[in-house]
Amino acid sequence: MPQTLIPNIHDFLSKIDPFDKLPRELQRQIACSIKITYLAKGEQIHFGGEHELSYLYVIRTGSMEQRKHNGKLRAKLSEEDLFGFTFIDAHDEDEEDYTATAIESTLLYLIPHDELSKLLEKYPAFAEHFATNAQVRLHSALDVTWSDSEKGIFVKKVSEVASDKIAVVDSKMPIQQVAKALIDVCSPAAVIMENGMIIGVITDRDLTKRVIVAGLDINRPVSEIMTLHPLTIGPNDLVLKASSLMMQNNIRSLPVVENNKVLGVLTTTHLVRNNRMQAVFLIEKIKYAETAKDLTLLTPERQAIFEALVDGQVSGEVIGHVMTMIMDAYNRRLIQMAEGHFGQAPCDYAWIVAGSHARNEVHMLSDQDNAIILSDNATEKDRLYFLHLAMWVCNALDACGYPLCSGKFMAANPKWCQPLNVWKASYKKWIANPEYDCLLNVSVFLETRWLYGNELLTSELQSHLYAMIQKSSRFLPSLVRDSVSVNPPLGIFNSLVLEKSGEHSNMLNVKKFALTLLVDLARIYGIASGSEQTETTARFTHAYEQNILSEEMLKNVLGAFRFITQVRLSHQLLELKEGREANNHIDPNIFGSFERKHLKDAFRIISSLQDAAKLRFNCE
Structure with a gap:
């Protein structure tokens, strides 16, 4: 390679992830080792088997499309993207065959693996950025961007x-x-x-x-x-x-x-030896608030805590737990206020929560998902009391910044305020006949958590649910088919329009196309492994412990979930700081090479787990 090109190559590498993390001397040595090749539109590079080439490829200009041996899209790549090492390493998947095809005229920089390995031996602290395993690179990304040390x-x-x-x-x-x-x-x-x-x-x-x-x-x-x-x-x-x-x-x-x-x-x-207990102080204020209006005045403090946690670089799992505890405190205090307003409850009942609230994954966009289980001796008059109580609580939660559920999965809906025997009959019907409406209902209430009242009612209903699932041979495959009907956006960074219309057109809905897919898959693997836990990470971990998920895939999927969660929380923080309402819609054009690379790793992991679920649960 002509020496005159090295400064230009060095300048290019120094501005893209992960080369921008390396010392300048190492950047220069890599630049000197590079080979240059040009692909015309339609030309291909094959990976896997006898065709394995020992290069790390960097796209300087143009774009590539990767497809697996069965023709399924693996990823679309563009300028500054890297490829040429294995992204999913689970069982035999580390030898995955795929073909990279030039979508347009493409200029590639080729870095020999052996040269790169020699250089990184001198700088082992930077080796994770070039790891063959996606979960290692995602872990490295989390370490670089977020740290839990010294956060209070x-x-x-x-x-x-x-x-x-x-x-x-x-x-x-x-x-x-x-x-x-x-x-x-x-x-x-x-x-x-x-x-x-x-x-x-x-x-x-x-x-x-x-x-x-x-x-x-x-x-x-x-x-x-x-x-x-x-x-x-x-x-x-x-x-x-x-x-x-x-x-x-x-x-x-x-x-x-x-x-x-x-x-x-x-x-x-x-x-008392610390001074960073903001969330504890807020929970204390909630506990002693006298009116619903007093609680609404605390909403800015809740947002301030969220912003401090994200700004303070605390992990997404911890943020979810903290925000869930605050939402629990609001919900409990409002129920207590409602009982004071409407009088003592006429019979036993349990207030349960669902969705992100049940999973301990609350964030600034979390809405209400709740329901009431009444004792079987409840009369119609009793039920009317609870509907009035629930309406009051749900509207007060809305006023405190926890929006009403757009799907009306709330205790204020008569459909979700029922005696225990009615709930049991509903679960039996939903699981026996998993058509769309039934599947939607049961998906919402597959993860519930007791919040207030008689906890035994919740326990009895959950035991009934798990017993029904164990008896059904149709339910789990139906759940899998529904969960894999949406694919992660493997081609998002190549002008793929995800939202076709409305104010969020051309945006990535990070909830719909990534996080919801992981939550759905965790629910499936949790059910298959007999887990009664609701948290996404706990469900995947239990599936691994029951030998339903490989250790490598567990690491991959947890890395993907944590990274995408952090991307969403950081986006919500940015929106709030700029005076806008928090949302899940991100403009792909704002991502630099760092986010693009790691999001693509995460999307590939989700796609791989979807494929694995279809095979395991016979849903092809």
């Missing part, structure tokens, strides 16, 4: 903050010995065990009130003064969740427990 205590895990000093005593132990055990380990609380199970808790304050002040015999067993059925927290839960529990129940310490093993204790002392 409320988004940390309980295990990062709690003390491991806690007394664990037997229920028959005398009160005096329990007090000594607390002093010996410098713990504010003791967990009471009986036959290997946690049955109670006692704190140093309890000992003062219930023993010293009351003049109780210190030789009595601690079981006589302990608090029964204690609240506990898991080590992987957010500190925010623990703080909210402590405030709502007016307690000062929470045992940290996993699989009935006591790991430590979290106290209010651990929490």
Whole structure:
């Protein structure tokens, strides 16, 4: 290659991802190793099998189309795109055959793999950017763009903050010995065990009130003064969740427990050492708001917390959990207000939530999806009471910035305020006859979470649902066929118009064409693996644990989900900062090479998982 071309090539590489992350000396060495080739329209390069070529290709000008051996579109590529390494690495897919065809006259830069590998050995910190696995590159992208370090205590895990000093005593132990055990380990609380199970808790304050002040015999067993059925927290839960529990129940310490093993204790002392508990303070304000109007005045604070979390580079999963806890607090307080307004509920009921709210994936666009399960002894008069209550709550939620569901999947709709036996009959009908309307209904209510009222009603309905699914041979294939009817936008960056009309024409609907596809697939794999969890990442993880999803595909799909979630949240933040309403519609023209490359990786992963689901569940 003529030496006179090297400065021009170097300049080009230095401005595109991932070469822009490399030191200038490494950029120059890569530029010097490049070979140049030209493809006329229709010319091809074959990958896989005996035709494998050991180059990383960079498109300088023109565009290419990749198709698998069966003719299915793999991707459309344009200027600044890279190809020539394996994107999906699951089982035999790492040897996937495909053909790259020039859609127009195309100039390519060819970087020999062996030359690139030698250079990156000297700079191992940059190797992830050129990894053959998509999930490694997506992980690298998340690391580069977002970090969870130093983001405040409320988004940390309980295990990062709690003390491991806690007394664990037997229920028959005398009160005096329990007090000594607390002093010996410098713990504010003791967990009471009986036959290997946690049955109670006692704190140093309890000992003062219930023993010293009351003049109780210190030789009595601690079981006589302990608090029964204690609240506990898991080590992987957010500190925010623990703080909210402590405030709502007016307690000062929470045992940290996993699989009935006591790991430590979290106290209010651990929490007051920081000054970044905005979300906790908001939940506290919501809890004590006296009117619905008071709650509407807190909406700007909710948006400020969202903006701080995204701006603060917190992970999408943590943001979803924080925003869900805030939405839970609004919803619960409004139900309490409604009960105060309409009078005590005439019968048992459960208020359940669905959609992103049930999945703990709330964001600034999340609307309401909720319903009411009534006890079977509810009368028509009782049902009228709950419809009035639900109408009041749903309208108040709307006023607080949680829009009414456009599909009317709300408790205020008489259709979704029914006795338990009616809900059971509906689930049975939907699963036995999964036609479009039934499939839509059951898809919404396949993931529900109890929020308020009698939790047993929710548990009984969910048990019925899982039993019905297990008996049906038609339901899961129908769910798969519906979920793969929409394909990810593999060609979006080549002038592919996704939204054909309206104010969002020529935009990428990142929810419809990416996130919803992943949520649907997670639901399918969750059902197939017997998971009763609602979160997208938890469902995929459970499917892997049950050997329904490979480890490599799990890493790929979680990387894709997290990256696209971050893209959506960042877009919503930008819209809010510029004074517009948050939305899911992104102009593809604003993406640089960084976003384009990683989004294409993510779209290919989604497409690959759709293909795998069709094969696994016989939906071809």
